Amino acid sequence: MSIIKVKTKLDEYRYRAKSADINELSGRTNRSDITHFVNGEIAKRMEFKQGDIVVDIGCGDGTLLEIAESEGSFGIGILPSEEEVTRVRDRFLTNSDRIKIEQGLASKTELPDEVANKVVCNGVFLLDEEDVNLALKEISRITKPNSFVYIGELCFRDETEGKNYGDSILKWLLWVLWNQGGGEFLSRLKQTLRAIFTTEQMLILPKSHYYCTPEEFISRAKSFGLNINEHFPHKSISLNNEVIKSSSRQDYIFIKV
Numbered sequence: 001m002s003i004i005k006v007k008t009k010l011d012e013y014r015y016r017a018k019s020a021d022i023n024e025l026s027g028r029t030n031r032s033d034i035t036h037f038v039n040g041e042i043a044k045r046m047e048f049k050q051g052d053i054v055v056d057i058g059c060g061d062g063t064l065l066e067i068a069e070s071e072g073s074f075g076i077g078i079l080p081s082e083e084e085v086t087r088v089r090d091r092f093l094t095n096s097d098r099i100k101i102e103q104g105l106a107s108k109t110e111l112p113d114e115v116a117n118k119v120v121c122n123g124v125f126l127l128d129e130e131d132v133n134l135a136l137k138e139i140s141r142i143t144k145p146n147s148f149v150y151i152g153e154l155c156f157r158d159e160t161e162g163k164n165y166g167d168s169i170l171k172w173l174l175w176v177l178w179n180q181g182g183g184e185f186l187s188r189l190k191q192t193l194r195a196i197f198t199t200e201q202m203l204i205l206p207k208s209h210y211y212c213t214p215e216e217f218i219s220r221a222k223s224f225g226l227n228i229n230e231h232f233p234h235k236s237i238s239l240n241n242e243v244i245k246s247s248s249r250q251d252y253i254f255i256k257v
């Protein structure tokens with residue numbers, strides 16, 4: 001049995017790097033379809049092309065970098081732990097000299113100034129106001145002037161509201177059944193049984209997260225030289241492949257002045 005309670009987001013992804021399924025690095029258990037959809041949408045909006053230098057901060061399993069490479073761009077993925085870096089480097093090592101994976105944080109990428117003309121940071125749950133400010137400052141520093149920055153899946157309300165299952169797996173499964181339906185329940189039940197009867201791990205995650213209103217985020221970004229170009233509800237897909245607009249997450253595209 002391998003059910004592990006993790007304390008921080010950084011620990012969560014270090015553990016995810018050990019999973020058999022590389023999509024675990026995107027945080028979307030059993031839903032690599034969502035990872036492909038979400039990153040495909042970002043790629044459409046960012047219009048990757050030959051010669052672009054794309055930095056993907058918190059690049060998960062590297063799906064976005066793969067898309068950018070297929071459009072002729074050069075991609076740099078940033079991941080916080082050595083375990084994730086090794087796992088994703090292994091994925092690209094033999095077949096790509098246009099993708100680099102480096103260790104770093106949204107607040108400290110270790111990349112040179114103005115290195116990229118397209119920067120993406122999607123689904124990277126930042127910790128608090130200070131972490132958000134540091135990340136915005138860092139993103140602005142590594143982006144060339146007049147270039148685009150995509151910050152996606154930023155929560156504008158508390159996603160833990162109404163999720164009163166704490167760390168109990170049984171209560172969580174019942175919550176899934178009640179709120180997300182039979183299909184999602186069966187998928188989560190299978191995940192739980194696999195964790196009980198095989199070596200595949202299951203993580204009990206930290207519950208609190210940062211959120212802020214679009215107005216607040218846009219004004220915060222502006223103070224770091226990132227002017228809003230457009231913002232819209234984050235889009236995902238259901239088990240039946242229907243496109244769903246998020247009721248708690250917003251995507252933002254900025255231009256670095």
Ligand SMILES: C[S@@+](CC[C@H](N)C(=O)[O-])C[C@H]1O[C@@H](n2cnc3c(N)ncnc32)[C@H](O)[C@@H]1O
Nearest residue numbers: 013026027057058059060080105106122123124
């Ligand atoms: C939900 S996944 C999103 C992955 C990918 N961007 C996507 O949308 O498919 C979150 C990613 O953020 C990374 N991450 C978490 N905290 C981070 C931080 N402080 N700085 C940089 N990356 C971080 C994780 O390692 C993981 O790759």
